[in-house]
Amino acid sequence: MSGDSARETGPRGVSRRRFIVGTGSIFGAAAVVGHSVPAHAAAAAVIQPGARVRALVIGTGYGGAVAALRLAQAGVDVHMVEMGMAWDTPGSDGKIFANTRTPDYRSYWLRTRTKQPLSNFLGFPLDKDVPRYTGILDAEEMGGIIVYQGRGVGGGSLVNGGMAVTPKRENFAAVLPSVAAAEMYDVYYPRANAGLGVGTVDPDWFETAACYQYARVGRKHAQRSGFPFVFVPDVYDWDYMEQEAAGTVPKSALDGEILYGNNHGKKSLQKTYLARAAATGRVSVSPLHKVTSVAPAAGGGYTVVIDQLDTGGNTTTTKTVTADRVFFAAGSVGTSKLLVKLKATGALPNLNSEVGKGWGENGNVMCGRANHLWDPTGAVQSSIPCSGIDNWAAGGAFAEVAPLPTGIETFASFYLSITKNPHRAQFTWNAAAGKVDLNWQTAWKQPSIDMAKTIFDKINAKEGTIYRTDLFGTYKIWGDHLTYHPLGGAVLNKATDNYGRLHGHPGLYVIDGALIPGNASVNPFVTITALAERNIETIIATDL
Ligand code: FAE
Numbered sequence: 001m002s003g004d005s006a007r008e009t010g011p012r013g014v015s016r017r018r019f020i021v022g023t024g025s026i027f028g029a030a031a032v033v034g035h036s037v038p039a040h041a042a043a044a045a046v047i048q049p050g051a052r053v054r055a056l057v058i059g060t061g062y063g064g065a066v067a068a069l070r071l072a073q074a075g076v077d078v079h080m081v082e083m084g085m086a087w088d089t090p091g092s093d094g095k096i097f098a099n100t101r102t103p104d105y106r107s108y109w110l111r112t113r114t115k116q117p118l119s120n121f122l123g124f125p126l127d128k129d130v131p132r133y134t135g136i137l138d139a140e141e142m143g144g145i146i147v148y149q150g151r152g153v154g155g156g157s158l159v160n161g162g163m164a165v166t167p168k169r170e171n172f173a174a175v176l177p178s179v180a181a182a183e184m185y186d187v188y189y190p191r192a193n194a195g196l197g198v199g200t201v202d203p204d205w206f207e208t209a210a211c212y213q214y215a216r217v218g219r220k221h222a223q224r225s226g227f228p229f230v231f232v233p234d235v236y237d238w239d240y241m242e243q244e245a246a247g248t249v250p251k252s253a254l255d256g257e258i259l260y261g262n263n264h265g266k267k268s269l270q271k272t273y274l275a276r277a278a279a280t281g282r283v284s285v286s287p288l289h290k291v292t293s294v295a296p297a298a299g300g301g302y303t304v305v306i307d308q309l310d311t312g313g314n315t316t317t318t319k320t321v322t323a324d325r326v327f328f329a330a331g332s333v334g335t336s337k338l339l340v341k342l343k344a345t346g347a348l349p350n351l352n353s354e355v356g357k358g359w360g361e362n363g364n365v366m367c368g369r370a371n372h373l374w375d376p377t378g379a380v381q382s383s384i385p386c387s388g389i390d391n392w393a394a395g396g397a398f399a400e401v402a403p404l405p406t407g408i409e410t411f412a413s414f415y416l417s418i419t420k421n422p423h424r425a426q427f428t429w430n431a432a433a434g435k436v437d438l439n440w441q442t443a444w445k446q447p448s449i450d451m452a453k454t455i456f457d458k459i460n461a462k463e464g465t466i467y468r469t470d471l472f473g474t475y476k477i478w479g480d481h482l483t484y485h486p487l488g489g490a491v492l493n494k495a496t497d498n499y500g501r502l503h504g505h506p507g508l509y510v511i512d513g514a515l516i517p518g519n520a521s522v523n524p525f526v527t528i529t530a531l532a533e534r535n536i537e538t539i540i541a542t543d544l
Contacts, residue, residue: 045284047306049319053079056304056323058291058338061155062525063512064329065273066195066532072282074540079323080283081306083290083334084109084151085134087158087261087270097136097158097261100383100405105133107260109151110313115139117148117259117366117482121406123470134288134311136261140333142438145361146482147333153287155331156525157268158261160484161385162235163400164198165522166530171392175520175527178493184530192530193233195276197267200233201386202242209245211254213378215387217371218401218413222389225462227455229389232400232523235267236384256405258383266384289319291338294326294508295347302326302507325507325543328490328514332359335514336427336489337436339502344429350504354494356427359438360487360518363397363419365448366479367456368404368468371411381405389415395454396420396447398522412468418485419451424518427489445480452478485524490514492531500535501543511535 047053055071057064060082068078090096091106098106103114107130114127137159138149150156166189172181206212222229236253243249244265252264262268277283286306293305301324307315328335340356342348371377381403389399399417404410423444430437460466467477490496492515495503500515502508513528515535520527 045286046308047079047081047284047286047289047319047321049317049321051079051319051321052301053077053321053323055079055325055327056081056302056321057327057329059155059329059331059334059512060153060269060274060285061150061157061329061331061512062269062273062528063532064155064327065269065277066529067327067329067509067511067536068283069273069277069280070533070536070540071544072277072280074544076282076544078277078283080285081289081291081304082153082285082287083309084136084153084287085311086285086287087136087152087154095263097257097263100256100259101407103128103130103260105131106135107137108133108135109138110134111139115146117479117484118404118471120470120473123474132312134309134313137259142333142440144440144442144444145438147361147486148482148484149331149333149486153285154269154274157235157270159259160525161258161383161400161402161523162266163385163523164193164196164233164235164526166193166526167521168392171521176492176516176531178498179531179534183534188530188534189526191533192526195273195533196235196526196529197272198233198235198526199238200231201238203231205242206231206386209242209382210378211241211245211380211382212386213376214381214403214413215385215401217375217377218387218389218415221369221413221459221463222455225455225459227389227391227459229387232386232388234384234386235272236262237265237267240265241382241384253382253384254380256383256407258405291330293347294338294342296505297322300324325509328502328508328510329512332486332489332513332516335510335512339490339495339510340427340429340436344431348505348508352495352503355490356436357424358488358491358494358517359425359427359440360421360423361440361483362485362487362519362524363417363421363448363451364483364485365417365419365445365452366402366472366482367415367417367452367477368471369413369415369456369460369465370468371413371465372463373411376409376411377404377413379407379409389455391455392420392521396451397455399452399455400523412471414471415452415456416484417448417452417455418520418522419448420519420521421445421448421451423447424488442481445478449478449480485520487513487516487520487524488518491517499538501539509535509539
């Protein structure tokens, strides 16, 4: 089918001019009636078997949201397919999202026990049983590493800390070697920052806010050891946080909300790019729908196979639809796993041998330090970090001063470091098991630990303090078993051309973190967004 006829008739089988999402509601369509989402709209938006769509976007995170908005603004009807829930309907406690301190059925993607990044406190394990449910945070256990990812309409923006960092320009050539820094810093980083609603804490308020005592202690210790201390921008609404501190609005960041969603304050993609996409009237979305296959269709375009899931993760229906163009925006792991499987099983035989390669974990490693009793970090800590220690040039580490929002005084300083870890892993198809494997080795975190130590060994020596050994097990200093920042697997200018067009299959694109070769030097979502802005502009201008 030609694009022109699609434009005249619109995509069959999906409701047009709507974005109201469907069956991801916690109580399903029936219960939606009692809430603010109109039931008829909710049911109508979900993609129907046999539908033909002009552009199908797999995933609703940063890359997917940028693609959907810009395509829709260019007059292209878009359908977004998202394996997670809509996250638009309150649960039985009246809240959409669960608190980090009290994980429940909403918190984890199809697990029966939580898998908290900080697994222990004072040596005691923190994990607990939860009902198996299509919850918001996926702790995906790949070989040698747990990869945390957001699941739902908004992708990682639902669960992340909102730290919105543009890499230093001098580091950019190592982040995306095939992209001209000038266009990114003049056009696309500013566009991304504006679109995401990035802002910075008011420095005067910061000095007096009780909830940032932990960050001021972090600053004092960094500066006394001679490290540059920087404020880090964030998409959290800073005015809202000041009102939380003043007690005039319901609390979110100041009530420990973050990992399982923020009920207030955070400008997730639902409130920014996806809201603007919805306003075009050209974007519809199917939550609780998981793409399992993409293959060339006989009459042109691509046949896409989609499993509709219930909240227990079971497939209730399998739908086959056709799309003129498909945008892979399932995140670094999701996109890589799909492409590796589709190449190996013959669905997309012409993908090149770069698919699956170049995966990194942004050098993530966590640690805590035990402060002296005269250095309390505060019982109430904002769950939104606002500062970092920059030792990238000298030691290969950029450390966020992170909160420990336990609600009690811990006398601990806590950090998530991003490091220049050189190791890269590869996704491969395991035919016997019928799944995709990743060959990351836990021992590959050692360079990250060494780089983080360039900061914290020095601070400990200066302050006469020690590492906490009770946060990741018993007598374990380093949180070296996880990443929040998966990147790569379908690297720009290798698996794709220099704008994300997959080699070998015209009309297929990668537009998410899979394009970035393993390390962004800082928290990655601003770079993912800016690169998506750059690529979609060229794709719209030349391909559509
Ligand atoms: P992503 O946002 O992961 O979206 C992919 C979407 O595709 C998800 O909604 C998936 O459910 C969906 N999906 C996957 N497979 C399928 C399929 N087969 N069919 C349908 N849908 C599918 O991708 N980054 C920062 O810059 N600053 C931070 O402060 C920060 N904090 C973080 C904290 C946590 C706890 C976590 C987990 C991540 C954090 N990140 C942070 C990382 C950031 O959220 C991540 O880099 C981006 O979300 C990746 O964006 P993508 O568009 O690549």
